[in-house]
Amino acid sequence: MEKISFICSKGxxxxxxxxxxxxxxxxxxxxxxxLFFTFWGMDIINKKKMAGLRLATVGNPSMGVPTLVGSIPGMDVFATSQMKKSLEKLDxxxxxxxxxxxxxxxxxxYACxxxxxxxxxKKENLHEGVEDIITAPEFFEIADGGSIIFI
Structure with a gap:
């Protein structure tokens, strides 16, 4: 069987x-x-944060929004709302x-x-599907033999 592992580092x-x-x-x-969640990527599996992730409007050149406009209070909330609506339309x-x-x-x-x-x-703070909290070397042992993609 083929194997692929993703390192999710941004939240x-x-x-x-x-x-x-x-x-x-x-x-x-x-x-x-x-899937290995590390640093800010831990927000993706953090029970308190996972449902409230926001779209970054400042420092995101793909947004096409000038930094000054992206920093206006509420802009990230608006952009997040628009992205969620688009994703919902796509099911x-x-x-x-x-x-x-x-x-x-x-x-x-796995959590880092x-x-x-x-x-x-602690494990109880994370999504129920998280197998374990492991070290980076342990992750590489699990990922051995497959591709690793860093996001």
Whole structure:
């Protein structure tokens, strides 16, 4: 069986979806999938934050919005709302539901031990589908033999 692993390192809404979508697509074609959440990517699996991820409007050149405009209070809320509406029209689930879907499909999810310690997170603070909190070397042992994609 083929294997692919994703390192999810960013916790904004627009950076949460690439790993989730690609991981789901890989599972749909029978590829073994591992997702490793580290640093700000921990927000994707943090029960208190996963449903409230926002689209970054400042420092995001793909937005096509000048930094000054992107920094206007409420701009990130508006942009996030628009992105969520677009995703909903495409029948793309929200982040918590997507994590459930990945777990149901057999994808394995892991949290980074260093990031968990840094953010004072325990396993009970994370999505139920997270297999374990592991170190980077442990992740590389799990990912061995497959491709690794850093997001």
């Amino acid at each position: 904004s809404l627009d950076m949460a979806y690439p790993g989730l979508i690609m991981g789901n697509a890989a599972r749909m074609v029978g590829i073994e999938v591992n 793309v689930p929200d982040v918590p539901e997507f994590l459930d879907t990945l777990c149901d499909a057999g994808a394995k999810m 031990a260093l990031a968990a310690e840094m953010f004072e997170l």
